[in-house]
Amino acid sequence: MSNQLSLPSTSSAALRRTLLLGGVLGATTALSGCVGLMLTGAAVGALALTDRRTVGAQTEDQSIELKALARLQEAVRQSGGITVISFNRRVLLTGFVPDEAAKRQAEEAIRRIENITQVHNELQIGSRPSLGTAAGDTTLIAKVKAAHFEAKDILANAYKVTAESGVVYLMGIVTRREGERGAQVASRVSGVTRVVTVFEYVTEEELAKLESRPKQQ
Numbered sequence: 001m002s003n004q005l006s007l008p009s010t011s012s013a014a015l016r017r018t019l020l021l022g023g024v025l026g027a028t029t030a031l032s033g034c035v036g037l038m039l040t041g042a043a044v045g046a047l048a049l050t051d052r053r054t055v056g057a058q059t060e061d062q063s064i065e066l067k068a069l070a071r072l073q074e075a076v077r078q079s080g081g082i083t084v085i086s087f088n089r090r091v092l093l094t095g096f097v098p099d100e101a102a103k104r105q106a107e108e109a110i111r112r113i114e115n116i117t118q119v120h121n122e123l124q125i126g127s128r129p130s131l132g133t134a135a136g137d138t139t140l141i142a143k144v145k146a147a148h149f150e151a152k153d154i155l156a157n158a159y160k161v162t163a164e165s166g167v168v169y170l171m172g173i174v175t176r177r178e179g180e181r182g183a184q185v186a187s188r189v190s191g192v193t194r195v196v197t198v199f200e201y202v203t204e205e206e207l208a209k210l211e212s213r214p215k216q217q
Helices: 012-031 033-038 041-049 055-075 100-111 131-150 176-187 204-212
Strands: 002-006 082-087 090-097 118-121 160-164 167-174 194-201
Touching (some): 090 100, 090 194, 131 176, 176 194
Parallel strands (some): 090 118, 167 194
Antiparallel strands (some): 082 090
């Protein structure tokens, strides 16, 4: 379910952000000691262990994103403005397309990919943002992640964070409490204009089972 809290990666848009990420994260490390820690190999390994997806689901998500890039290039003109994120086989489309027809074509192309359970189409009609805006979004992602780490009552790695023109999108496998709290924390970050949640909700009992389940499943 996609919800909005009022106050919006595998594509050229995502690639553009990836190229910017190194410099921006360096500038935002001071926001939190945990952000700096994320850059170490030990921390990356620890984060991987707390991912609530199985290894199989993580691998499938990577495959879905690669397939989506190829499908979009074939089906949609000016597809370079589209970002695709798959989390536990749920796909989120963000970015900009020239018109409603392109928006529909993008969703239809993604829905034809096998093993996808849901598609959340958050594409906007308009021109692609500037590099400056993309850099600002990358900074915003780092700030939201830092805020999640600083919050002591949630697991920061439970949230997949992306941003588009000041709008923050949150994905993940969370309880209702975690979903509401994670969105609340993100909405308080300076520069965030809106928070859109695309969570897969589980009960506390289901979460306990997920966390005790072997990751190789």
